[in-house]
């Protein structure tokens with residue numbers, strides 16, 4: 201162990217000699233002692249550094265009493281000081297201990313062992329104090345400069361300590377807050393809940409709590425915060441104070457409120473649409489049916505008695521009515537996707553595809569289509585709706601075939617958290633410029649004379665896929681066939697959660 205370097209500031213050469221003698225008897229610790237008989241000399245030694253401990257007589261020719269201690273302490277704040285005192289200045293020595301001296305020794309009552317022990321303790325204690333001071337300084341700095349609001353709260357709710365982020369959140373200065381309680385600052389509507397948690401915390405029923413609550417800002421408006429609190433206990437298990445982290449979440453709350461508001465509006469307008477579709481299907485179909493029946497009756501009853509033009513006009517009228525009925529039915533199925541949808545369940549897509557092909561049997565046979573597929577997964581889905589997606593996509597692939605022998609291939613590839621399904625055909629293809637438009641309700645690229653349809657199939661597919669938390673799109677080129685892709689989340693399967 202390296203020897204302890206001690207500085208003895210003592211004007212009496214006799215006392216200095218004695219001390220040196222006593223220390224040289226000490227076997228366990230090695231000391232190197234420097235001696236200064238004046239304060240000034242002592243300070244010079246200290247300025248050179250390397251001193252581990254100072255033994256200080258308070259009464260020196262060039263300095264007296266407490267001034268001696270404070271002068272040394274100011275010049276070497278990191279070096280522990282043990283005061284050396286005669287009987288009569290013991291009160292003074294005690295005062296020095298209160299001001300930071302590590303200990304005091306009474307001249308004439310010491311032996312080498314005691315001096316050595318006191319010096320070692322003084323050094324150790326000073327080190328521990330320094331470490332504590334450093335860690336307190338680190339804590340204080342972390343507390344003061346934290347980006348999040350931090351506070352210490354007394355058991356009666358008084359703010360004991362607050363950092364600048366918190367002051368900024370609530371608009372009060374630190375000194376204003378230290379004269380207030382958290383009860384003063386909490387929104388009256390949130391206070392009962394908050395107090396409930398607070399008392400449970402103090403009684404030990406809760407170890408901590410997180411609460412979203414409102415403070416009333418100095419300017420009068422509400423501030424939303426996430427308040428996380430826990431208790432610091434003393435050794436007798438009594439609550440000392442509460443440590444709280446207070447995060448300003450006002451912006452998030454506003455976004456949430458806005459979003460909830462929008463969702464409500466959306467739900468309302470959706471309900472209105474459902475309502476409209478319902479009215480359209482029932483109330484409009486009735487007069488339409490009448491028009492159709494009577495024009496058909498006209499046709500039957502007056503066949504041969506009307507001229508060719510008249511028969512042709514009646515034919516157009518019947519055709520128009522039927523188309524209108526079809527459009528209304530399609531609109532109704534579109535509106536029903538969200539409304540009548542079932543809960544998502546594990547759905548084997550191989551089975552869904554097989555069922556779809558049964559539904560499309562006639563069209564498949566008639567078109568001579570070769571339909572192949574890769575292994576398909578099980579996903580969380582509304583099976584009848586998924587079947588409708590396959591049916592529309594494969595049905596379209598058959599409808600929009602080219603002269604080449606038709607080949608349709610269905611596949612699914614896992615990409616991250618989702619399955620990417622594809623339905624590929626070698627039909628007439630789609631120009632990239634129409635790739636988005638075709639998913640809009642009633643949008644078609646061909647006349648009815650060319651291909652039958654109302655332009656609703658892909659809009660329904662889009663609505664179903666989005667209800668499942670997925671996306672749908674098409675790739676391809678005119679004359680080169682098309683591939684329709686859609687995704688379904690691989691896990692969960694409920695509606696995607698909003699993340700902001």
Ligand code: ADP
Nearest residue numbers: 596597600629638644645653654655656657658
């Ligand atoms: P519909 O089939 O009743 O016209 P859809 O919404 O199913 O309505 O399709 C919209 C349009 O997208 C179609 O009119 C067609 O022009 C185009 N389309 C859809 N599927 C294909 C396909 N597999 N190949 C080429 N074009 C397609």
